[in-house]
Amino acid sequence: MTTTTTTTNKPPENDDTIDFHHPYTPYPVQLEFMQTVYSVLEQGAGQVGILESPTGTGKSLSLICSALTWLRNHKRQKFDAGFEETRKQMEGEPEWMVEIALRRKREELMKRWEEREERLERLRKKERELEEKGRGRKRVRVEGGELGRKRRELDEEEEFLVGDWGDDREGERGGEEGGLSKETREMMAKVGLGGWKRGDDDDGDEGGGEDEIKIYYTSRTHSQLTQFISELRRPEFPPSLPSEMLIKDGKEETKETIKEITLSSRQKLCINPAVARLGSVSAINDRCTELQQSKSKDKCGFMPHAENLKQTHQFRDTTLATVPDIEDMYRIGKQLQVCPYYASRTAIPGAEVITLPYPLLLQKNAREALGIKLEGNVVIIDEAHNIMDAVANVYAADIRLSELRKGRQMLGVYVKRFGKKLKGENRVMVAQIGKVIESLKDWLEGQLQVKGDQGIADPNSLLKSRGADQINLYTLMKYIQESKLAYKVESYVTHTEESQDSASTSPKSSTPVLHTLVSFLTALTNLSTEGRIFYEKLPGVENPDIKLSYLLLSPTHAFSSIASSARAVILAGGTMSPFEDYKAHLFPSLPPEKLTTLSCGHVIPASSLFVHTLSSYKPGAVSGSDLFEFSFQKRSDKSMIKNLGLTLLNICSVAPDGVVVFFPSYSYLDEVIAFWQSNDGSSSQGQSIWDRLASKKPLFRDASSSSSGSTSTDDILTSYSAAIASPPTPHKGAVLFSVIGGRLSEGINFSDALCRLVLIVGLPYPNLHSPEWKERIEYLESTCLARGGNKEEAKVEAREFYENAAMRAVNQSIGRAVRHRGDWSGIVLVDRRYEMERVRGKLPGWIRKGMSKEWRDDRGVAGLMGGWGGFLGRRLEFHGRH
Incomplete structure (x- = not known):
């Protein structure tokens, strides 16, 4: 199943000849995705790609294979261009002199490459030996310098009294991540680490420096970065050197390990127990920088300095040799007794891929503190559906x-x-x-x-x-x-x-x-x-x-430094639709020819997806409570809530395994469940709708984290999964009630039996009467008018942003189901507004394509049940054939 939205800047026709070194046989949608990424990076010069590839289509691996293939090819082209430049400079000289000069240049380049690869291979071998001995993941308690001594009684004035302001002011950087003191920077420069470059006493050339193009990959959480790094270890790529230079002993070198480094905050990487125990990011940053000051009585023994230069270089080479995640960085620093937070910067010049969480990329002062330079480099933002919220949160x-x-x-x-x-x-x-x-x-x-x-x-x-x-x-x-x-x-x-x-009343x-x-x-x-x-x-x-x-x-303004600096920016996600907001608010001045958009289809066959919009309870309803419209003004209609419960009862009678139901808000979920549990929601037999549902399937519900007695997400999912995995009876399983934009709507994998049907109840439009949204709308309208638009255009632009915010949340919830090629599921959108073309057009392409006409009519619940029954029948037939 494939579908593609309009794509600007189509990949060159010969892109299908590129070997992306994918470790498996890629699906057509994966090839299309990789070709598009390659094309965006190849064009460079301020190019932007906004790419959507549903979960389960191998998006991360496709990003890796396309970006790293392009990077190695680009490096190879630069080497070739360098040789060509040498030939031009020697124009008029005898050919034998030109060949000697070129041969020497090739030999010098090859020698540096071989020495680096041999050194890194020794370190990889050492790491493998440590892992075999069971020491790879063991965290040993480190006592360094003064840290192992008994804590002596504090001298309060020396410890807590602020020094004369100005003593160590020069060169200090503010901001959350902080910076290096003037003294520390001078010391690091002396030992060859100033400006994160090598010094004369460095024990090896990384074969590149700050001028080499790098890929900065960022995602929302460290766990997502860890998953990406795990995928990064799968493919193998040929060296970036020209093919003619890779023939050794009659054989061609066919691979070169990816050089990757993970950057993070002091909170994640600090190995000084006295500092790390402070807990908060700000306190750790302040204490760390204080220990660098010239008047500090307790210097941190883990900071890179002249005495531990060998360990610092070993840290650099070990990380570049092993494709480390954040835990590996911490462990290597512990083993070598050198600070991973500062030592990681020495690996930046030799790295090809640099992974880091959103805040370190999005804040300019954080980038400066870490020595990150985006100019001319590639930025890939994964899980980018929430990038605008991430900028606001930072x-x-x-x-x-x-x-x-x-x-x-x-x-x-x-x-x-x-x-x-x-x-x-x-x-x-x-x-x-x-x-x-x-x-x-x-x-x-x-x-x-x-x-x-x-x-x-x-x-x-x-x-x-x-x-x-x-x-x-x-x-x-x-x-x-x-x-x-x-x-x-x-x-x-x-x-x-x-x-x-302990009974003291002093402030805590x-x-x-x-x-x-x-x-x-x-x-x-x-x-x-x-x-x-x-x-x-x-x-x-x-x-x-x-x-x-x-x-x-x-x-717009906060993101502009990234958009204007990078060679190319890729925004990728499983559910990026609708695209318009990213263009309007992240790249407002970008010419159309520099923007490429792509919405990939799913890898599942058409027979594995059922999509139905349910606009009414009874066939042909055009008004009244039989219509499903969960707008703020109508959603408390008791007849409509009762009809929703009866609809769910019908579904639970035939739906196998797990059913996940998403509501617009926690407050409305509470309201609906309270009605279903009440006498108002009872049947003629006196049994409540809630009890009747519970007789069909065990019921589970999410609650906001601020609610008293709220169960943790892990506990809810564990109980829900256990109920589904219990010995099956006809149509048994479980129902999970959750909230669009809530704890279970993002980052949760409801694959296979955990979600055979997902219901989206209503649309989660934000409260337009809240001060925040009033100001947002006013701001959007005023900026449109300032650009020369009229009042009508301003209102349309503000409405688009408002609707897009709701639909991005809906699309994220839908994306919890259908997680791999062998998965299958049904999606039911319960609200007549999903019949509107303006709303439906904001759904992902693969969902829109799944809306066949027979499943998008006004036959009410009877039509839904008929369509669902037909889908299950075709599923059984398909399963029998395969």
Whole structure:
């Protein structure tokens, strides 16, 4: 089954001759996907590809094979071009001289390549031997330098008092990931690591440097990156050297291991127990950079330095030799007693593929801290359906009134102990921080008395109290980041708590309150036309609370540095439809000729998919409760909810194995289940719809993580799976009630018996009356008008974005089913609005193609059951033939 949407910049006609070195025989849809990726990368110069390939079609492996094939071919072409350039430069010279020069150049290149490969192969062999001995995954407790000594009594002033501001200010980088101190950078430069380049005493050439094209691959979570790296180890690719140079002893070298490195945060990679135990990202970053300062009494023994240069180079070579995931990076650093967070940067010049999670790619200061340069390189963003939300989340920040009160208390405890010791500018800056906290606290306390639970906050009004509006927030932020005050205050309060009786009433520092303040102030200083600040009152009778939140309304500006720098950007995902938002909000200025879109079909045969839109309960209904329309205004209609329950009863009578039902929200799921359990939802026999459903199949339900007594996702899935795997009876299995956009709608694999039928109830349109969506719509309309559009065009553009947000969530939920070629499932879209062409057109191509006319009519539940019965019959017939 294949289907393709309109594709700009078609792959060259000879793309079918490319050997993508796929470890298996690729399906036609995989070939089409790989050819498109190759074409986008080959054209380069600001090309963008937005590609959709359903889960189960081998998307990750297709990305790897196409991108790495292109990279090796591109390198080979560069070598050939270099030889051609040498020939041009020697034009007019005798041919024998030209040949000698070319031969020497080839020999030099080959020698470097062979030495590197031999060194890496020795390390691979060593790693295999360690794994065979059972030591490969064992994490040994490391005691380095001062870390093994008994903890001595802290000298409070030396440990917690901020130093004179300015001592170590030069060259400090702010931001979540932090940077290297001036002293550390100078030291690393001396040992050949400055700027992440090799020095004269390096023990090998990586055969490339910063000017070689690299592939930056990013995904949402470390577990997804780990899965990608596992796939990266499957294929084998020929070396990037010209074929004529690879003949050795009459045989041609046929493979070269992929050079890959994983980048991550200190929180994931820190091997210093005294730092890693701090837990929070901000506290770990602050403590790490503090240990690099010239006045620090406890230098971190794991930092790369002159004495452990050999281990640092061994770390670099071992990682480049073994295609490591994040756990491997941590383990290798432990074994070699060298910091993986900093040592990993030495591997960047020699790496071909660099994997990293979203935040490290999306934040410019994080990229700078890690030494990432996107200019001229390839960026592949996987699971890209949520990339716009990811950009917004990276720049989001919030703070609660309760946190501000706690932060003020903590600052008070700190000033009471060290106030007289603070000198000059330190005293002024600490006082200013107190004023900012007090002003934000005053504003929120005042807002608690105002009617309404939520609204928009004017950033200028937040700092009007206590004279805080006269404070230079940029200077204040620089001070907080460079002095590490937040870390020192929270560390001191924690220290005092440990020293006092457990019944003490002193403020507890279980959360990094001042770091939360730093994040919010960062957002406050980064305000632009694309951002807004909102307030929201939080439930609580005895201790009412309220929070401020910064929301990025558009990712355009934040993403522009990536879009404008990279040679090519690939957005890939299982459910990217609808495509329009990515074009409009990530690449608004991109010429059409530089954009390629592709929607691949599924690898399953047509007989494995049943898609039906159910618009009514009874045949031919055109109005009333027999119609299924779960809009906000109509969804509480009790007759319609009862009809939905009866429909599900019919389905559970014949559907085998697992049935997954997705609702628009947790609150509506609660409302529907409550009705089904009530007397209003009873049959003439007095048995509730819920009880009748339970007699057909065991019932399981998801609840929001904030709900009291909420069961964990793993526990729900374990119980649901166990019920399906229990000894079968006719049509037994289980029903799982979940929520579109909820905990079970993304990243969960409902393959095979876990989901033979998925029902999507309604459309999850966001609340247009919420302050956030009011501002989004207003922003979209105003930007359209600013570009020269009229009011009607502005409203259409805003409506498109609004509908697309709902349909992306629907498509993600649909994607939980049909996970591999041998899988099969039915999809039922319960709402008459799915009959609208505008809505249906936003479904993935393979779903639209599965909507045959006989399954898309108005014959109500009877038509659904007839279509489903026919599908199951054809499934049995197909299974009998195969």
